[in-house]
Amino acid sequence: MINVPRTSVACQQSAALARAWAAAGGVFDPEVPVLTIADLGVLREVRIADGAVEAVITPTYLGCPAMAVIALDIETALAKAGFARCKVTTVLSPPWTTDFMSEAGRVKLKRFGIAPPAGKASRRALFGEERVECPRCGSSHTTRVSEFGSTACKALYRCDVCSEPFDYFKCI
Amino acid sequence: MLGSSSALFGYLLRLGDNALMLGHRLSEWCGHAPVLEEDLALANMGLDLIGQARSFLSYAGEVEGRGRDEDALAYLREAAGYRNILLVELPRGDFAFTMVRQLLYAGLTQRLFEALATSRDSTLAGIAAKGARELAYHVRHAAEWTIRLGDGTEESHRRTQLALDELWPYTGEMLEIDEVERTLIEQHIAVDPAHVRPGWEQALSEVIRQATLQLPNQNWMQSGGRIGRHTEHLGHILSELQYLQRTYPGAKW
Numbered sequence: 001m002i003n004v005p006r007t008s009v010a011c012q013q014s015a016a017l018a019r020a021w022a023a024a025g026g027v028f029d030p031e032v033p034v035l036t037i038a039d040l041g042v043l044r045e046v047r048i049a050d051g052a053v054e055a056v057i058t059p060t061y062l063g064c065p066a067m068a069v070i071a072l073d074i075e076t077a078l079a080k081a082g083f084a085r086c087k088v089t090t091v092l093s094p095p096w097t098t099d100f101m102s103e104a105g106r107v108k109l110k111r112f113g114i115a116p117p118a119g120k121a122s123r124r125a126l127f128g129e130e131r132v133e134c135p136r137c138g139s140s141h142t143t144r145v146s147e148f149g150s151t152a153c154k155a156l157y158r159c160d161v162c163s164e165p166f167d168y169f170k171c172i
Numbered sequence: 173m174l175g176s177s178s179a180l181f182g183y184l185l186r187l188g189d190n191a192l193m194l195g196h197r198l199s200e201w202c203g204h205a206p207v208l209e210e211d212l213a214l215a216n217m218g219l220d221l222i223g224q225a226r227s228f229l230s231y232a233g234e235v236e237g238r239g240r241d242e243d244a245l246a247y248l249r250e251a252a253g254y255r256n257i258l259l260v261e262l263p264r265g266d267f268a269f270t271m272v273r274q275l276l277y278a279g280l281t282q283r284l285f286e287a288l289a290t291s292r293d294s295t296l297a298g299i300a301a302k303g304a305r306e307l308a309y310h311v312r313h314a315a316e317w318t319i320r321l322g323d324g325t326e327e328s329h330r331r332t333q334l335a336l337d338e339l340w341p342y343t344g345e346m347l348e349i350d351e352v353e354r355t356l357i358e359q360h361i362a363v364d365p366a367h368v369r370p371g372w373e374q375a376l377s378e379v380i381r382q383a384t385l386q387l388p389n390q391n392w393m394q395s396g397g398r399i400g401r402h403t404e405h406l407g408h409i410l411s412e413l414q415y416l417q418r419t420y421p422g423a424k425w
Contacts (some may be wrong), residue, residue, distance in 0.1 A: 063223020
């Protein structure tokens, strides 16, 4: 631990940055409301320059209709945290993949009843045999019902053991 | 930004308009697909394409520098101003027609986008890299259905072969390039479809073989969409797509 005087400008700035990260990163994905945009890896960067906060986000899918809502929620969260001036920018590179999702995010997803992405989003994982575990009973005897589910990022599965249908957050 | 902005603008319009029109055609299936899972799948794929169209058209507007945004480009051009290939504007037809078209379009475009992901234009590369991952799912979905339908009943085989015969002459336009694009290709901004053609043809032939279908034995190809010469179907799409913005200019909700 480095002992920095609490009053130093650098310290204040880093405290402000940490607050901005916490506020922006705490915004929930409107379509998967157990995950924050920090869990998802959608929030790429938070910067402060001249007292204005810039939050940088990246879409999970180009057509993701949640992006506009997420941007608005970030602005609201930052305003509530006391940042009067803020803007949200979008970047596409590097493209978002399910590998960006945090370990905590995967655990939360499973607890919510959505199977987290299995393996890495390499081409092999995209098109190899996927072993998707049922988020309810844990069995890996599951059947894909449809590659396209309730939102762009999910596929529909059914468990062959407990017979429950469930969503799978697919690798991309 | 590299290269001439008008050349890049034209290239982006072609990419964006293809995605916009095919996305619209897929959206027409909403509530009409044969089963619920397909209704969701087609709507999802349509949404992916409209997302890609938004990205390409937003960037096109930026490159053009005349203050037109994605909405102005999507909703306020005349039919002759659209640069999409004819393949994507044809009416949706039956389910076999929609699946075969998706196989033909996504199969080539996915490979093209993968190659474009290393474009020297970083914005274009970013959109293409993202789009390629999305289209990989479309290709797999369309291939599975083409095989199931082609190698299915006598009736499904007949319809799928008919769709392939009707659509094949529209595939040539996906491989065309003009002088302007040639310049962009030399600058490593655009990609020559000839580079991805062999891989696409090989993958396509394999699906066609498994589906017990025949690739039409003819080389004459339709052309015109890329220079704004369209079928009558485009006007009908636009009358629906543009109705709101034409009737209530600037309407927002």
